[in-house]
Amino acid sequence: MKNDQYERQTNSTLYGALVHSHTRSIDIKLGLPELPDETDTQALGLKIYPYTELSEDEGFTEPSDTESSLTTPSPDLLVEEDIWEQALTYKPSQHRTWETIGCVPGPTEKPYLTEAGREVFDAMYTMVQRQVQESGLDSSTVQKPVSYMVQERDLVRDARNVLIGVPSHTFILDQVTQSFSVREGIHISGTTPGAMRQTLRRFAEIGTNYRRLATFAAPPIMDSFYQGGLIFQAFTGGLRKYLQYYRYYVLSGSTSVSLLNLEMLYRKLGTQIKYLAELCMCSSSSQFNPAGRKGVPEGFPTGVKLLTYLYKESLDACNTDNYPALLSLLQHSTGPYITFVQDWVFDGICRDIYGEYTIEVNDEFLCFRDKHYWTQGFTVATATVEESVPLFLADLANNIFVCGKSLNLLRLCCPGHHLCTRDVPVPRLALTFSMEDLSNIEQRCAEYVGKMEGIARHKTVS
Template structure:
């Protein structure tokens, strides 16, 4: 611009600056929209600016302060003109004497400009009424913006509901305009008539601002609406009814998606706003580990707060139906529940519908798995083999596979071992059962202590880190034998693999290794006792060695058999009996999986596997038993002195083990550990040893003298 700026140019500068500010803000808002805006075919608001319900800012000039004047209009006629212009502004029309301007597309702060030539009395009424126009502009903009496809169905429904309220508002303004044309309307009457509409428009405007500012959509929008409804006071009955109406109307598309999910197991979410999402990474055909937990996931930020208490029921209802759908050949075999209406109500009556759908789908899946896949029989079979409840299988396994399992892990032929294990399973009393074909052999190149620590960390998070790291239990994996690394594995088809997932199988395998190694040591001690009986008739120096060795062998066998009896009969069997009773009341697969996991936890804890320090002492005693059983009368144990040294070590380890058991029994409400102590200390056999050892605190705590 050439030349000097004159006072007459100042209004023009103000006008251009205001227009530039609005255009920059619109550009920023357009760039910050969601990527879903690309669904829109055209930006019709910029191409057809006069089609909007809101104020149109398409003028070439934009005057912040109206330049038109009423100085020459008599005061008696001025009120009629002001009312006429005010009614225009109420519906987003342009006025020569009034301007309503916001910074941004939707803003909490509005700038209201009124011509200073208006009479002061009329000026006061106008300033009190103009916020109605600001609220109208906020609502109109929200209604038009929510029509975009990218806003989602909930915001579209909310915009539609507000549009209906605007239609009633426009009819009300039209009635005022008719009255004003008859010159029967004064400014104070306008202020009186708009009071009810003023509060309604303020409510809708506040909702529009909050939804826009927080960029809410889907369940988040419904949470905001529900919060508004809960915060409203009872006296404003009309506002409560309006808020309840727009909340119920906005929830219709969302509740339709919920209904599709809980009754059909289908996700209908065309605009990515539903609380449940299907993870494409976990393909249904693969059924990879974690499918049950990760295939369908909750998006907590999209869960409406009125569904917060039942969100997991909603999630599991559809998950159960999808599992059945993937197993049956046609939809007719699914036995779907009859579809019920699911409207939003402030009293949350829809809870009953959701719970009925959940119970039906969960019960259907549980019955399907129990009947079609004999799930309980498979769990029983797993108990037989993993927990060594099939006695003849243990004997066959030790007899058939001894030659291979006695080798170093690197020297074992896996295919030969698998064949031998299969022969042991088939030659048992359960050879006719089809479930036994699912068991295969495998070798774990990791000592039991390391596996236990790993499982405690991954599967039993209640264990503290200090407990996990406190044990010194460790064996070199390079020198592991087949007996120390052998375990069974179970292959399961879908959906049985939901119950026998990798976590469950890992715990079963840990228990199997623990129990099977005890059976192996017992077999060694039995062989040593047989060899010792053959020298019973010997006289001379060998007679003393025989007597000493037989006594130690009997004590070791007594200790091991009592430990096996405790783990089998006092730990596993009571837990199994409790499990079978609880399973009868299970109503869903999740309940069954939880009961099954509780059964495993009890077995693991009662078999001393959760206490790594105690397990380390027990494995130390087993090592002494192994050294004696595999060496006596074969290798280097050929005199009484070596047997005495081994016996001394056995006594020391046993006393430490019994002492720790007693301390732990003080926190054991079941009394199982104390029973184990008295079983090992039968007839107070170790009382003298305990007294000679540094176990005074032990004797005081047990009060053995009273027994």
């Protein structure tokens, strides 16, 4: 059945040629015929020479002995210029996008005015100013532009001075609010006052924060009205020390820098100054609140509350660049309180001139010789004992309070007791962030405990 449907499909279709097994020679291979190339190569700016491909036959025809397996150029190539000569004289196309293929180069973008140099920009800006002045518009609708061109070195000097709170021709100080403002129209060659205003305002903000911090940390007037306390004095003392290092860093910087480099150099330090000003509630973004008759700005915590306030801020800033500065301020501020705790725990003495340690001494009940001496002689001024100490000592609050009371009672009952005498020097307490210092304090305390226990055993035996 040579004319059935299967034979017709296998003999007359491409599928049959692909799958049939009736071959006459082992050299027969499957191939595709040459396709006509109608691509317009001239539009692409390329010149491609035609080639005639005479490769091995991959169809279903037997190869001829006269056919060559090599690729030979067409006769048109022989009359053309040498390809190496064309490579030496070839100029690449200037077109960069597919939309402009075959088109001549169009107009390029013109340079900006600022690229022409400072002198050209200044001349253009002066011409625009003159046109505004001569336009004849109503002065109530168009404000006359103000322009003061200064040398860049003078502007850098004024910017450096305002960082340490020194006013100048560029930065004007308001004595009432202790804030700096930028003089209108200040600019340097190659810029406009509007372009310089934002940069100069950042310097003015840092200067305002520094000025207010310096006013906040100024030594108080120690008269009968002062109620800030020793802890607040220690805090402001640490703040003054920080500002002293800040001034040294600013003044020791290079003077041969540009204004933008100066702003980048002190940006991080200015951020820290702003944070400390916000910590002290006197930043440039808030209303200036000077110290009152009591020596402390209204609303700012003092005493034990100040230590708790600094401790909480330190916990919140533990992963920021402000953490070392806060730890330094906390360490300075705890000095008077650590001294008070040492006197209270080892000697039972309550030295509290300003009433900032929340332990009240009732002299009336100290004269009693009954339970009122213990219950009313020494009391805390807070709702709970834990609130009478800083937050980081809350777990030891009751032990600290009872220890001082017990020592006073022991001195009243047995004045010659070895705990009431200073035969053995007491260890010095301190707030430290060093493991080495902490180990030394623990060692001194252990030595003190060992000596006191030895004295107790000796008196017990004797």
